[in-house]
Amino acid sequence: MRQIYPSTFAVRMDAYSVFVAWALAVACVILWALVVFLKLPFGCLLGFAGKAFLGAAAVHVALAFTHKCPVCGKRPTVQGFKPPHPDSQTQSKFTGWAGVVVSVVRRSEFTCIHCGTNFFLKNGRT
Numbered sequence: 001m002r003q004i005y006p007s008t009f010a011v012r013m014d015a016y017s018v019f020v021a022w023a024l025a026v027a028c029v030i031l032w033a034l035v036v037f038l039k040l041p042f043g044c045l046l047g048f049a050g051k052a053f054l055g056a057a058a059v060h061v062a063l064a065f066t067h068k069c070p071v072c073g074k075r076p077t078v079q080g081f082k083p084p085h086p087d088s089q090t091q092s093k094f095t096g097w098a099g100v101v102v103s104v105v106r107r108s109e110f111t112c113i114h115c116g117t118n119f120f121l122k123n124g125r126t
């Protein structure tokens with residue numbers, strides 16, 4: 001069954017913060033390689049990208065705890081140690097909480113990794 005997710009704004013911002021963190025992590029690796037192997041003077045940029053990555057990750061952690069699945073009461077982007085619900089495995093090429101993030105950004109819908117309920121996101125800020 002497909003339901004409207006009540007915390008549309010929070011889950012969207014949560015997912016976008018993860019994408020920003022992933023992009024900054026890739027940038028850090030590239031900048032690190034340029035600094036170490038090619039001796040390019042990008043140390044300052046590397047420091048900025050590293051701090052920005054930590055900031056985006058902190059935003060994700062903070063936002064992940066601001067919304068809950070209305071069916072099971074658990075947080076869809078916080079996985080823990082239990083394997084994700086089997087119905088959530090096919091929502092993306094990623095599994096678990098990363099699958100929720102990719103599905104929210106790409107399709108404005110996701111399947112809860114704890115109970116398997118399918119949600120879609122309304123447009124607008126709710």
Ligand SMILES: [Zn+2]
Pocket residue numbers: 069070071072073074112113114115116117
């Ligand atoms: Zn749930």
